[in-house]
Amino acid sequence: MTTPRTRTAGPRPLATLRHSLVLARRSLGKTTRNPGPVVNGVVTPALFMILFLYLFGRPVAGSTAQYAQYLFPGILVMGAGLAGMVSTGTAINLDLRNGVTDRFRSLPISRTAPLLGSVLADVLRYLIAVVILFAIGTLLGFHAEGGAPAALGAAGLAILFGFCLSWLTVLIGVLVRSAEAVTAFSFIAFLPLQLGSSLTGPTDTLPGWLRAWADINPVTHAMDACRALLNGTPEAGSVGRTLLWSAVLFATCCPLAVRAYGRQE
Amino acid sequence: MADKGFEIEGLVRKFGRTTAVDGVSLAAHRGQVLGLLGPNGAGKTTVIRVLATLLRPDAGRVRVAGIDALRDPAGVRRRIAFSGQHTSVDEELTGRSNLVMIGRLLDRGRQDARRRAGELLSRFGLDEAADRPVSTYSGGMRRRLDLAVGLVGRPEVVFLDEPSAGLDPGKRDELWRMVRELAQDGVTVLLTTQYLKEADALADEITVIDHGRLIASGVPADLKRQAGGHTVVLRPADAGDLDAAAAVVARVTGREPSRSHRHGLVAPVAGEAEFFHIAARLRELGIDVGEFAFRLPSLDEVFLRLTGATATGHVAEEAA
Ligand SMILES: Nc1ncnc2c1ncn2[C@@H]1O[C@H](COP(=O)(O)OP(=O)(O)O)[C@@H](O)[C@H]1O
Numbered sequence: 001m002t003t004p005r006t007r008t009a010g011p012r013p014l015a016t017l018r019h020s021l022v023l024a025r026r027s028l029g030k031t032t033r034n035p036g037p038v039v040n041g042v043v044t045p046a047l048f049m050i051l052f053l054y055l056f057g058r059p060v061a062g063s064t065a066q067y068a069q070y071l072f073p074g075i076l077v078m079g080a081g082l083a084g085m086v087s088t089g090t091a092i093n094l095d096l097r098n099g100v101t102d103r104f105r106s107l108p109i110s111r112t113a114p115l116l117g118s119v120l121a122d123v124l125r126y127l128i129a130v131v132i133l134f135a136i137g138t139l140l141g142f143h144a145e146g147g148a149p150a151a152l153g154a155a156g157l158a159i160l161f162g163f164c165l166s167w168l169t170v171l172i173g174v175l176v177r178s179a180e181a182v183t184a185f186s187f188i189a190f191l192p193l194q195l196g197s198s199l200t201g202p203t204d205t206l207p208g209w210l211r212a213w214a215d216i217n218p219v220t221h222a223m224d225a226c227r228a229l230l231n232g233t234p235e236a237g238s239v240g241r242t243l244l245w246s247a248v249l250f251a252t253c254c255p256l257a258v259r260a261y262g263r264q265e
Numbered sequence: 266m267a268d269k270g271f272e273i274e275g276l277v278r279k280f281g282r283t284t285a286v287d288g289v290s291l292a293a294h295r296g297q298v299l300g301l302l303g304p305n306g307a308g309k310t311t312v313i314r315v316l317a318t319l320l321r322p323d324a325g326r327v328r329v330a331g332i333d334a335l336r337d338p339a340g341v342r343r344r345i346a347f348s349g350q351h352t353s354v355d356e357e358l359t360g361r362s363n364l365v366m367i368g369r370l371l372d373r374g375r376q377d378a379r380r381r382a383g384e385l386l387s388r389f390g391l392d393e394a395a396d397r398p399v400s401t402y403s404g405g406m407r408r409r410l411d412l413a414v415g416l417v418g419r420p421e422v423v424f425l426d427e428p429s430a431g432l433d434p435g436k437r438d439e440l441w442r443m444v445r446e447l448a449q450d451g452v453t454v455l456l457t458t459q460y461l462k463e464a465d466a467l468a469d470e471i472t473v474i475d476h477g478r479l480i481a482s483g484v485p486a487d488l489k490r491q492a493g494g495h496t497v498v499l500r501p502a503d504a505g506d507l508d509a510a511a512a513v514v515a516r517v518t519g520r521e522p523s524r525s526h527r528h529g530l531v532a533p534v535a536g537e538a539e540f541f542h543i544a545a546r547l548r549e550l551g552i553d554v555g556e557f558a559f560r561l562p563s564l565d566e567v568f569l570r571l572t573g574a575t576a577t578g579h580v581a582e583e584a585a
């Protein structure tokens with residue numbers, strides 16, 4: 001079940017990047033025609049924000065304004081990972097089911113390019129989602145204590161984390177048989193990853209079993225890091241853990257996905 | 266070797282326990298159209314995917330456009346186009362964007378990619394539909410676009426897996442014309458098909474496989490000869506000579522010919538020697554012939570004979 005590996009010659013990394021960008025454009029072109037995933041990537045976190053804000057705001061933090069300061073950074077991380085979470089895996093899976101992937105694989109381009117292209121398109125979707133979420137967050141009373149640099153840093157970190165998390169979706173998209181299954185898988189993964197975290201409150205307020213999970217959940221670290229950054233109290237610890245987790249996710253999922261993609265039947 | 270469009274030798278490919286291809290060899294010269302013919306499950310797709318570097322063989326040598334496909338698959342990919350059994354275009358993009366995208370992936374500049382796309386759209390009669398999403402295309406248009414997308418990079422070798430599957434006869438003829446044009450431009454073509462008629466219409470040479478094994482190969486006429494079953498058809502100019510002629514045929518072939526209204530006498534012969542022998546005897550006896558033919562069996566007869574019972578269902582399907 002192995003396939004010939006692409007011989008690398010000349011400035012291949014550059015060519016791979018160029019080809020990835022062409023394929024990212026393809027993916028984004030689809031987003032303009034069918035903006036569902038981006039809308040979903042904004043609307044879902046925004047709804048969660050409104051819901052939690054008015055459910056827990058007063059009882060947990062005393063006021064919705066204060067709770068917004070706690071809640072928004074987590075919502076940002078959710079938005080930066082969600083806009084592509086379902087769509088990328090599904091799109092790659094669809095490509096594999098019809099003949100498009102065969103076409104790409106019979107072209108003299110790196111087999112990484114179609115996957116990287118899809119993830120790069122995600123990054124742009126995340127960027128759009130993050131900008132809109134900042135606007136919504138501000139409307140709901142969030143204020144970045146750390147100022148513009150902190151906001152940029154948090155957005156950058158959330159998007160970087162989203163980029164690495166995307167590779168997990170890509171891996172699922174390549175491995176799973178049908179597009180419906182990919183959607184189901186991604187949704188099932190969404191709940192524990194995004195909600196089983198420090199999103200609504202510090203993990204030490206959670207019941208034991210959930211806390212155990214939330215403490216190792218990489219999403220928790222990303223949310224903590226963004227929260228600290230945005231509130232003007234950056235912590236090297238949570239940022240470091242987020243970067244580490246990002247690196248781990250990328251370093252495992254990306255090669256596995258590329259390998260599986262290369263030899264997919 | 267340089268004049269070979271592609272060649273495979275002793276190709277073996279297994280999927281778990283199934284041996285999809287079991288020692289197949291085939292080759293085509295540059296500019297030749299080779300038809301790979303076989304019933305469903307024969308191993309055609311596997312062969313063509315190995316040639317297109319989409320599958321690695323378990324054994325055997327594969328060269329495409331003079332390049333070893335196992336050592337330098339990227340080199341092969343620069344010189345080929347592959348169209349899968351299901352069209353390999355992006356349904357959500359327009360015809361033009363599909364072509365431009367492939368041009369860009371083949372490192373053409375933006376302008377150049379657009380120009381080439383325009384050229385191909387015209388050549389394949391897709392000007393009007395160029396800016397519509399492919400999902401609105403008919404089956405025939407999709408196939409044409411698929412072929413056009415393959416030609417963006419001016420490939421030397423084109424692999425088409427069952428290109429006419431699902432096309433109605435008119436659209437199929439159109440596709441056939443385009444495949445012939447390719448060959449005229451010097452492109453080597455391998456096309457797989459379940460239909461003898463298609464292989465016969467398009468291919469300079471046909472290779473028949475079944476159950477992963479090579480059954481026969483050659484130019485269509487050779488194939489028919491290989492399968493044997495020649496007949497001689499004889500109708501004397503004077504109906505009164507019928508019995509005498511029948512006696513001649515019986516003497517030479519050792520078998521009494523059957524008599525039919527339309528053709529006169531029909532008898533199987535072992536080879537062309539018997540045919541000439543009959544001709545000589547008729548001459549000697551001064552029997553004038555109205556019609557005298559040495560007939561190859563029809564391709565359907567050949568196919569049936571070569572692939573045995575497995576093809577029966579398929580031939581019926583084609584006839585339907
Ligand atoms: N990916 C695969 N996994 C398992 N078996 C396969 C696979 N591809 C093909 N086969 C088997 O190999 C044989 C040849 O298949 P294929 O090359 O698709 O034939 P054809 O194209 O002539 O219909 C069939 O028995 C088929 O079931």
Ligand SMILES: [Mg+2]
Nearest residue numbers: 309310311350
């Ligand atoms: Mg097939």
